[in-house]
Amino acid sequence: MSYSKNKVTSIQTLIQNFFLERLIQQRGVTSRTIESYRDTFKIYIKYLQEMFNISVENIDISDFSQDKVLLFLKYLEENRNNKPITLNNRLSVIHTFMKYVAEQAPEYSNIAKKTIMIPFKKQETKIIEYISKEEFKAMINQSDDSTYLGLRDKVMLMILYNTGIRVSELISLNWKSFKEIENNKSTYLFVTGKGRKERTLPLWKSTTELVKEYVHTYQLQNKTTIFINKNNSALTRSGVRFRIEKLLLMASHECPSLLEKNISVHTFRHSVAMNLLQAGVDISTIAIWLGHNSIETTHKYMVADLEIKRKAVEKAGIIDNSVSKYKPSNDLLEFLSKL
Template structure:
């Protein structure tokens, strides 16, 4: 049986009709098979179109996984993610082509590789304040970037989730944010009133007019489209790099460290793990348990002062409005030249 026949069923029917996978998941799966097909054709010495389902031997899969680590220098985590895609494909084979169950089972029996689990890299209170203060509000998109950073820390949302936020995702009156997370599941999180004010100020005064297709989205880029996950990653990396030394940056994932920092903040605030789990949208409580391994005893003493900072920093004073009014930039520059 041609492998291409199974692949068409996998992408055209199984992922969408059976599993209701997201477009982002499908895109990731396609990337895995693109790499796998190229390797398998070379390994088997045939053209891609001639690969048979029966060619999916244990030796082929294991050689592919070794190739990912040795040649492509993928991490064990990435290697395991690629294997998970192949296992999802194997589950489809068992369901749609039960006569080839033995092929599916040999793939499903390949174990995940154990990897060293690193501690969650999070920002201290002082570092969070430095990152917030590093945003130049007088620059174009400065206030948008400031709003994104504050929202990511407060909500603990993933970069992709922030990019997908819509104008009606926030309930200003109740200070609630509705986030569309993994698996198409919504979650409702409580955010600080100050964060609500910052978002409202951004929408009213600094949000670019988007193109028609992206009019419903909250955060807009220079192309007048919604900000992508990669765009938000770059924003986070930009401001973290301004305030942290190189050796510290190596310990952090620029966008995800805000999510970890939110969890640590909630833990120090005495929130139960179940509350943190729901706030972050973890599917399994084990994902939330990693924060219990952190030594936070020395950091609790500065926690109260940080809360006061995050809730009392003003954003809507007339002085700030004048400073960040980009439409008046020529007048401001002329005034500076005359100093």
């Protein structure tokens, strides 16, 4: 594909084709990934406008140079208090775009290669927190299953602690997501995760019985999602977070150790991974269970498990050293806003 020498056409063509061709058509990324990439571009364009007085019409590919991107990352860290994980996410988007630029517009390859060389910021390694069985029981005890909200929350907790699915996957579940396998009389949860990858997860008998009671009691068989809020709309990600935080606060009176942990919805994924690891399940199976693209992502749980064991040994006083609806637009910002 050839690009016009006109600055506006060139940058708009590169960015829009990056979204339309590379991300959507070729890679088939999810809407959440599109939103993440879109937000990075919008923030960067706004940064160029405010800090360099460059209007969107005059943005050139040279504005994605190594020097300017480094200044942008410094701005995010110092002015917006972005953490390393956010900085690395923004940089990853720019890296991916510049690789596309080098491939599609070789005349810009020198600029692209230098920008791609910007290293990711080192992230502080934190001990992975997870919810113990006693703490989970305390949370479950706070749900009054004689009411709709109470039973819904209990089902939500059981599915999260049983499967470790992502919150985006949780709120997308409907009755068809649950299927009984006649051969072994077990129920499995069918989930579509990141990158539209499908995986099948076994459910505990207690989880299955609770889901059936909930769905049949409140006639949710034909709903687009089984998790409905009090306004009869689909429960949102923020709605799940709100309910979990409320249950945590209530459960902390029964189990004070919950107050010592920074627990979020994502902690349930950590909990499932740690439970599987400590039960002897191999790391490759855990990676498939959680829907990780790389086993390296799952490896952190093995490191966390070893650290927990090391601290237990120290506490015991033992020394052990072994341990496509999108369309192009002439206005770049308008195009990004519609993604």
